[in-house]
Amino acid sequence: MIRRLHILKIALLYCVNSSAQTLWSEQSTHFDLHFEPIALIAVSEQEIQLSPGVNTTAGSPAFIDSIATTFHLRYTISPVKPNPQLVHSVSAPAGLSSRWLSAPFLPASGTCTLAPSATHNETNQFLTTAIYGHSGTAPQNGIPVTVQISLSQSEYQNLDAHLHLFNLTYQCL
Amino acid sequence: MLVRILLVLLYVLISSILRSQSLSIDYIGSRVEINETHLQPPQTAGADYAASIPLNQGAFVSVQGVRPRSNWCLLAYHTEPLQGSATLKITPDLASVPQENIGTNTPTQLLLQGQPQPLFSGTGPVDQLFLSFTLEHAHVSQNVNTSPVYIQYQLQEGGCPPGP
Numbered sequence: 001m002i003r004r005l006h007i008l009k010i011a012l013l014y015c016v017n018s019s020a021q022t023l024w025s026e027q028s029t030h031f032d033l034h035f036e037p038i039a040l041i042a043v044s045e046q047e048i049q050l051s052p053g054v055n056t057t058a059g060s061p062a063f064i065d066s067i068a069t070t071f072h073l074r075y076t077i078s079p080v081k082p083n084p085q086l087v088h089s090v091s092a093p094a095g096l097s098s099r100w101l102s103a104p105f106l107p108a109s110g111t112c113t114l115a116p117s118a119t120h121n122e123t124n125q126f127l128t129t130a131i132y133g134h135s136g137t138a139p140q141n142g143i144p145v146t147v148q149i150s151l152s153q154s155e156y157q158n159l160d161a162h163l164h165l166f167n168l169t170y171q172c173l
Numbered sequence: 174m175l176v177r178i179l180l181v182l183l184y185v186l187i188s189s190i191l192r193s194q195s196l197s198i199d200y201i202g203s204r205v206e207i208n209e210t211h212l213q214p215p216q217t218a219g220a221d222y223a224a225s226i227p228l229n230q231g232a233f234v235s236v237q238g239v240r241p242r243s244n245w246c247l248l249a250y251h252t253e254p255l256q257g258s259a260t261l262k263i264t265p266d267l268a269s270v271p272q273e274n275i276g277t278n279t280p281t282q283l284l285l286q287g288q289p290q291p292l293f294s295g296t297g298p299v300d301q302l303f304l305s306f307t308l309e310h311a312h313v314s315q316n317v318n319t320s321p322v323y324i325q326y327q328l329q330e331g332g333c334p335p336g337p
Contacts, residue, residue: 022329022330022331023327023328023329023330024194024196024239024245024328024329024330025194025195025196025327025328026196026325026326026327026328027196027197027198027325027326028252028323028325029198029200029232029323029324029325029326030321030322030323030324031200031202031203031204031205031230031321031322032203032204032205032319032320032321032322033205033207033228033255033308033316033319033320033321033322034204034205034206034207034318034319034320035207035208035311035316035317035318035319035320036206036207036208036209037317038208038209038212038313040209040212040216040217040218040219040220041218042217042218042219074217074218074219075218075219076209076212076217076218076219076220076221076313077313078313078317079313079314079317
């Protein structure tokens with residue numbers, strides 16, 4: 001009898017305690033969160049001066065063997081494809097020999113490796129090299145890509161305009 | 174024998190209580206779009222999603238069949254986590270219901286987790302309680318395609334426990 005009363009006491013205690021947190025109703029819901037694919041690529045614009053600051057005693061410009069500038073590549077690409085790639089194209093102005101250099105980089109998310117350095121073929125054709133690797137987001141301050149311009153004296157003297165453009169183009173594939 | 178009768182009576186009582194209260198959640202839309210305008214800065218190469226993105230989504234909550242002065246607590250949790258390190262925050266709009274329907278210890282917001290957490294403390298029947306949603310810590314590299322958000326809501330007797 002005592003044992004039964006003890007069980008009753010526990011049962012009532014359980015009921016009293018649990019009644020404070022009785023689950024009245026429950027509902028399962030869902031909605032879809034859709035992330036649209038993003039492909040944003042940008043390169044910083046820079047202007048460099050090739051004019052020499054020193055003249056020779058004969059009055060002709062001093063020989064400049066090379067000059068380099070660094071562009072900053074920024075990209076935000078959704079990893080919607082398993083093997084995405086960026087294609088880097090450089091278009092050099094006529095009369096200039098150039099090569100562009102790029103250092104491997106490691107963005108904040110995943111790994112990405114730029115293609116190795118390449119040399120312009122000296123015919124002013126597009127130089128296209130792929131950037132293979134992980135897609136994702138790059139640091140806001142960009143990834144440095146250096147374009148090095150080599151000039152011979154004759155090339156320099158044959159420059160016929162004050163402004164020559166190097167066009168850097170990136171395409172996401 | 175007495176114990177059995179008592180437990181049966183309690184079961185019938187609880188069952189009748191369970192049948193009387195109703196909880197209804199109605200979302201404004203079934204699909205929410207996240208795109209390049211949600212980057213920080215927006216539409217900028219090299220940028221990632223903003224740390225906190227208010228979603229173009231809301232929900233109306235209705236609690237009916239409760240006694241006018243009875244206290245209750247609305248809880249919520251996710252049954253499947255979001256992709257990557259993304260999280261979802263739910264904010265009840267306290268101005269969307271009469272002041273007398275707001276119970277004690279009502280949370281100001283809820284960071285959705287795998288275990289039920291208090292979302293709103295109510296008193297009596299409530300209609301059209303509005304909930305807003307915020308996506309946090311999403312990353313372009315982790316959050317892609319379509320991801321369903323499963324949220325389970327629970328209506329519990331008694332007010333919400335005090336927050337931390």
